[in-house]
Amino acid sequence: MRDLIGQLNTLESLNKELLKASKLLSLICDTSNIAYVCYNYGDKSVTIIGNWEYFFDCDIKMHEDLSKLYDYVEIKQITPLKDALFVEKRGMKTATANVKIKDSKMWVEIETNVIYGEDGNPEDKIIRFMDVTKFKLQNDELNYVTYYDTLTGLYNRNYFIHLLGMFLCRSDYKDKSVAVMFLDLDDFRKLSDDIGIFEGEEFIKLFAGFLSEFANEDVLVSHFNSDIFCIGIYDPRGNRSVEEIYRRIYERLKSPFELSDGKKISLTVSIGVAEYPIAASNTIELINCAEIVMFKAKADRNSSIKYFEKSILDDFLKSITIENKLKEAVFSDNFMMYFQPQFNVAQNKLRGVEALIRWRDKSDEIIRPDVFIPIAEKNGAIVPIGSWVIDESVRIYSNWKKKYHYPLLMSLNVSAIQYKQPDFIENVLNILNKYDVAPNEVELEITESILIDDFKEITDKLLELRELGIKISLDDFGTGYSSLSYLKGLPIDTLKIDKSFIDTVVTDENSRIITETIIYMVKKLGLETIAEGVETKEQYDYLKNIECDNIQGYYLGKPMPSEGIEKLIEREL
Numbered sequence: 001m002r003d004l005i006g007q008l009n010t011l012e013s014l015n016k017e018l019l020k021a022s023k024l025l026s027l028i029c030d031t032s033n034i035a036y037v038c039y040n041y042g043d044k045s046v047t048i049i050g051n052w053e054y055f056f057d058c059d060i061k062m063h064e065d066l067s068k069l070y071d072y073v074e075i076k077q078i079t080p081l082k083d084a085l086f087v088e089k090r091g092m093k094t095a096t097a098n099v100k101i102k103d104s105k106m107w108v109e110i111e112t113n114v115i116y117g118e119d120g121n122p123e124d125k126i127i128r129f130m131d132v133t134k135f136k137l138q139n140d141e142l143n144y145v146t147y148y149d150t151l152t153g154l155y156n157r158n159y160f161i162h163l164l165g166m167f168l169c170r171s172d173y174k175d176k177s178v179a180v181m182f183l184d185l186d187d188f189r190k191l192s193d194d195i196g197i198f199e200g201e202e203f204i205k206l207f208a209g210f211l212s213e214f215a216n217e218d219v220l221v222s223h224f225n226s227d228i229f230c231i232g233i234y235d236p237r238g239n240r241s242v243e244e245i246y247r248r249i250y251e252r253l254k255s256p257f258e259l260s261d262g263k264k265i266s267l268t269v270s271i272g273v274a275e276y277p278i279a280a281s282n283t284i285e286l287i288n289c290a291e292i293v294m295f296k297a298k299a300d301r302n303s304s305i306k307y308f309e310k311s312i313l314d315d316f317l318k319s320i321t322i323e324n325k326l327k328e329a330v331f332s333d334n335f336m337m338y339f340q341p342q343f344n345v346a347q348n349k350l351r352g353v354e355a356l357i358r359w360r361d362k363s364d365e366i367i368r369p370d371v372f373i374p375i376a377e378k379n380g381a382i383v384p385i386g387s388w389v390i391d392e393s394v395r396i397y398s399n400w401k402k403k404y405h406y407p408l409l410m411s412l413n414v415s416a417i418q419y420k421q422p423d424f425i426e427n428v429l430n431i432l433n434k435y436d437v438a439p440n441e442v443e444l445e446i447t448e449s450i451l452i453d454d455f456k457e458i459t460d461k462l463l464e465l466r467e468l469g470i471k472i473s474l475d476d477f478g479t480g481y482s483s484l485s486y487l488k489g490l491p492i493d494t495l496k497i498d499k500s501f502i503d504t505v506v507t508d509e510n511s512r513i514i515t516e517t518i519i520y521m522v523k524k525l526g527l528e529t530i531a532e533g534v535e536t537k538e539q540y541d542y543l544k545n546i547e548c549d550n551i552q553g554y555y556l557g558k559p560m561p562s563e564g565i566e567k568l569i570e571r572e573l
Helices: 002-031 063-072 075-085 133-147 157-174 188-195 197-214 242-252 283-299 310-329 369-379 382-404 424-434 455-467 509-524 537-545 562-572
Strands: 034-040 045-050 094-100 107-116 122-131 178-185 219-225 228-234 269-276 305-307 335-344 349-360 409-413 442-447 471-477 494-497 528-531
Touching: 063 075, 075 094, 075 107, 133 157, 157 178, 157 219, 157 228, 157 283, 178 242, 178 283, 188 197, 197 219, 197 228, 197 242, 228 242, 242 269, 269 283, 283 305, 335 382, 335 562, 349 369, 349 382, 349 562, 369 382, 382 409, 382 424, 382 562, 409 471, 424 442, 424 455, 455 471, 494 509, 509 528
Parallel strands: 269 305, 349 409, 409 442, 442 471, 471 494, 494 528
Antiparallel strands: 034 045, 034 122, 094 107, 107 122, 178 228, 178 269, 219 228, 335 349
């Protein structure tokens, strides 16, 4: 009897636990965004567990009723939904589908599992319905960030490279070409500094919106970074030819873009074009070639678009080689100073010398200044190089002074980048003091390019130098941004007439008129003149006849080492 009572108590306790577990399971199912449809093939019974109403408002009483769910999705999703719901028709055990409910933002994951008997026939089927909207949106956002630029909505750099690679594969199969247009917005960083970051980004969005009009299955449009865009074109021809796309960009940029605050922004672009397979053999090379050509277009003031040529790539690779050599040379003894004499015409005596740097690399090759100086200015090496030039030239000059006591001017070329250094004047004075050279024995040569950015700031610094006694010479007059109006307010002592005028001054009437006008005007302003590049007696005689003050050129003396200048000084004594 006691055993029976004990068994009943145990059974009652188990029933309570089962009831509690059943209620807990029911509560979990009813309050979660999950529902189950259970079907038994033997008695054809359908059991629904969980929050079915959260997903659908139809009843599922028979197995065939599952087809009612087709009405809840778009037509293109019916087939994957059908394959998932009736997986046993394909002899499979499991299947999954993600479908979007029509007229809603909900995404539902449907997972079906079928249990088969020993005879191979299905016995039970469980279908799980789960709301995966949150995960789908997160995944979509992740995919968006992976493939698209978040600022503009265009393809990002990595995905563009991937898709361009597919273009190249397609072109190999179809024997077609692929073009890349590498676009850079000119002076965008300066614009962004002027108008602000947010307005700058708004302009980028507007420009990107315009470029997106070119996008189709044969044209890829990408935003690489702040001011760089890239367009890939499969089989460029007709409306998708490089020339047509460039024409439309050029025409659009004739009109300003209007920002939300009413500001109107106008910019120009520099474009480099490279075509596969002519310019490159793979995707990265193709983009790099287009970028290199873009820099060539940016440097050429007469063109905003350049097409790939092998010579452009060769020049670029050469400049990279020189740049790498230059980094080593700055910290070695590869540089040397040469000096070109300047003669006073009226007195027929040595006026001074212009210091000219020469570079002999490790292979004993002489690299011309017009080749390496622009590269040094670009990578910043010009600052230590320029400092070395001043120090070495003044040191040599100091030796001449002590040895010969001859009144001589040392003319030193100063780069715009070097000149704009905040401690430039202080450094020059320190060098002069170190070698006991007076400021009035030195002449600094500047080019007109220095004056472009901030005329007042540059002029103030020139005034400070002149007040210290240092002479200022304006080099290459007539080749850059010459304006006769600014000469009257520019604190200079000497104006150098560029060689391009002197080359034709004997044979070309226009060159003579310009040269004579410059000399007459400069004399009226109380300045001194130097004619550069005088190579013949005829040029010398003509310049002497029109009273040019000083002559510099191969006719009277080529650039030479310091020993050559010493011989000239000894001849003058």
